[in-house]
Amino acid sequence: xxxxxxxxxxxxxxxxxxxxxxxxxxxxxxxxxxxxxxxxxxxxxxxxxxxxxxxxxxxxxxxxxxxxxxxxxxxxxxxxxxxxxxxxxxxxxxxxxxxxxxxxxxxxxxxxxxxxxxxxxxxxxxxxxxxxxxxxxxxxxxxxxxxxxxxxxxxxxxxxxxxxxxxxxxxxxxxxxxxxxxxxxxxxxxxxxxxxxxxxxxxxxxxxxxxxxxxxxxxxxxxxxxxxxxxxxxxxxxxxxxxxxxxxxxxxxxxxxxxxxxxxxxxxxxxxxxxxxxxxxxxxxxxxxxxxxxxxxxxxxxxxxxxxxxxxxxxxxxxxxxxxxxxxxxxxxxxxxxxxxxxxxxxxxxxxxxxxxxxxxxxxxxxxxxxxxxxxxxxxxxxxxxxxxxxxxxxxxxxxxxxxxxxxxxxx
Numbered sequence: 001x002x003x004x005x006x007x008x009x010x011x012x013x014x015x016x017x018x019x020x021x022x023x024x025x026x027x028x029x030x031x032x033x034x035x036x037x038x039x040x041x042x043x044x045x046x047x048x049x050x051x052x053x054x055x056x057x058x059x060x061x062x063x064x065x066x067x068x069x070x071x072x073x074x075x076x077x078x079x080x081x082x083x084x085x086x087x088x089x090x091x092x093x094x095x096x097x098x099x100x101x102x103x104x105x106x107x108x109x110x111x112x113x114x115x116x117x118x119x120x121x122x123x124x125x126x127x128x129x130x131x132x133x134x135x136x137x138x139x140x141x142x143x144x145x146x147x148x149x150x151x152x153x154x155x156x157x158x159x160x161x162x163x164x165x166x167x168x169x170x171x172x173x174x175x176x177x178x179x180x181x182x183x184x185x186x187x188x189x190x191x192x193x194x195x196x197x198x199x200x201x202x203x204x205x206x207x208x209x210x211x212x213x214x215x216x217x218x219x220x221x222x223x224x225x226x227x228x229x230x231x232x233x234x235x236x237x238x239x240x241x242x243x244x245x246x247x248x249x250x251x252x253x254x255x256x257x258x259x260x261x262x263x264x265x266x267x268x269x270x271x272x273x274x275x276x277x278x279x280x281x282x283x284x285x286x287x288x289x290x291x292x293x294x295x296x297x298x299x300x301x302x303x304x305x306x307x308x309x310x311x312x313x314x315x316x317x318x319x320x321x322x323x324x325x326x327x328x329x330x331x332x333x334x335x336x337x338x339x340x341x342x343x344x345x346x347x348x349x350x351x352x353x354x355x356x357x358x359x360x361x362x363x364x365x366x367x368x369x370x371x372x373x374x375x376x377x378x379x380x381x382x383x384x385x386x387x388x389x390x391x392x393x394x395x396x397x398x399x400x401x402x403x404x405x406x407x408x409x410x411x412x
Contacts, residue, residue: 010035010048016395019297019402020339023327026050032311036080037322037399039301042188043080046320048298052331052351054311055323060356064302064321068099074303078320096241098249098300098358105357111224111234112242112361116217121365124159128369131158132376139411144387147407151373152259156251159369164247165209165216173201178248182398202243218243246362254366256295256403257286258373263393263407264292264341266386271343276378286370287347291329294352297402299323325351326402381411 009015015022026033031051036043049055058064097108135151157171166174180186180194206218213219221239234242265272275281301320308315315321328351330338335345353360360366377384387408394405 010037010399011043013397016397019326020330023050023324023330027327027331030312032313032315037298037320039399042075044075044078044320045080046078046322047315049311049321049323050327050331051311052328052334055325055328055351056355058302058308058310058321058323059299059351059354059358061308062101063304063306063308065101065305066099066300066302066358067101067104068096071099071301071303074318074320075301077318096238096245097361098245099241102357108234108238108242109357109361112221114220114224116246116361118364120163120217120220121368124163124365125368125372127162128155128159128372129376131155132372136376136380139381141381141412142410144408144410147262147409148255148259148404149406152262152407153251153255155258155373156254156369159254159365160247160250163217163250163365164205164243165214165218166205166247170201174198174247178252181248182252182401183396185397198244198247199240202240202247206239206243217246249360250362250365252401252403253295253360253362254369256401257289257366257370259404259407260293260295260402261286261289261370261374262377262384262409263386263404264289266384266409267390268341269384271341272378272384275343275374279375279378281343282371282374282378283367284345284347285343286367286374287350288341288343288345289370290352291335291345291350292341293402294326294329294350295402296352296400297324297326297398298400299325299354300358300400325354377411383410383412385410385412 009022026048027050031054032047032049035046035048037046037048038044049058097105097112100108132155135154138150139145153175157175158168160166161168161171161174177194177198181191181198206222209216209218210222213222221234221242224234265275271285275285299322301322304315304317304319304321306317308321329335332338334349353363353366387410393407396403396405
């Protein structure tokens with residue numbers, strides 16, 4: 001049996017601070033290898049895929065399942081003893097679009113797509129622009145502020161809260177719960193408490209929207225549930241789990257894209273000035289932000305339902321697989337000079353939003369928010385300056401997400 005390589009390297013602080021160094025080494029040694037990976041609260045023996053071609057192949061391979069019903073048993077079978085007090089693996093959750101396979105996934109994505117239409121997204125543009133302007137109006141030129149806290153996180157959670165119909169006074173709770181659930185360091189009990197509180201709140205939100213519908217996505221999802229016939233609609237568990245998915249995934253990736261993109265432009269002032277003078281380059285630059293320092297390190301968990309030959313190895317049945325989107329997007333076999341940040345790079349093929357049937361449904365909204373934010377930042381502020389030494393910056397201790405804890409800047 002092949003033994004895990006670099007057994008716990010992906011759990012180290014060094015990896016979190018600069019995963020690209022580790023991934024370059026791994027791609028050189030073999031693009032599919034075994035490691036210990038931690039999500040929710042369990043440390044698991046898992047296969048990690050780091051090459052672009054292999055990542056794209058497996059993201060679309062039906063032999064890699066995301067069905068939530070089988071996931072807890074597979075996690076338990078692949079859990080790694082830590083020597084600490086026993087910790088629970090992820091509890092069974094109702095199915096949602098992200099953790100299901102066809103035909104359930106096909107049905108769920110179709111129903112959710114009706115509520116998450118391009119028309120609904122585009123209708124939010126004026127509100128997104130107005131909200132961005134309000135956040136930037138509070139920036140005092142020349143004074144240090146935390147761009148993560150005051151813009152990169154603030155805007156997406158306002159947007160997703162507005163989309164779902166969540167009152168603004170609950171945004172801080174959502175951020176807290178999500179932070180607990182995605183941090184590698186928090187334990188199983190704390191995660192279970194956060195999960196229980198979040199599900200309790202979402203249940204109450206759904207009940208209130210059922211009693212008094214509004215022009216929001218939760219009300220639209222309830223409508224899709226009520227319209228379903230012959231078992232084709234969302235059941236109560238699927239509705240709850242879908243709201244949970246949108247509430248969490250709907251802002252974290254966008255927030256990370258904004259902060260990482262700003263950091264890239266702080267490091268590359270010539271690129272910043274090029275975007276300021278040639279606004280038509282901005283949509284392509286958003287794609288380069290996503291490729292160069294994507295908001296997701298690892299795609300969400302998958303497990304094999306049959307042996308899968310990939311990257312020169314055979315991954316056995318009932319094995320856990322994680323695809324590194326971050327690594328695939330720096331693979332020199334796909335991208336020329338991949339370590340170079342280039343806002344004029346042809347926007348083709350990055351995997352920041354995944355690939356295949358689970359390609360991110362919210363990608364158009366994230367791109368819209370990114371274009372609005374960067375256009376406003378470039379138009380309103382001529383000077384950008386990092387307010388702390390770069391070596392003082394820290395990245396969130398999360399294996400799934402790739403985002404800065406703080407980004408103190410001065411704009412003028």
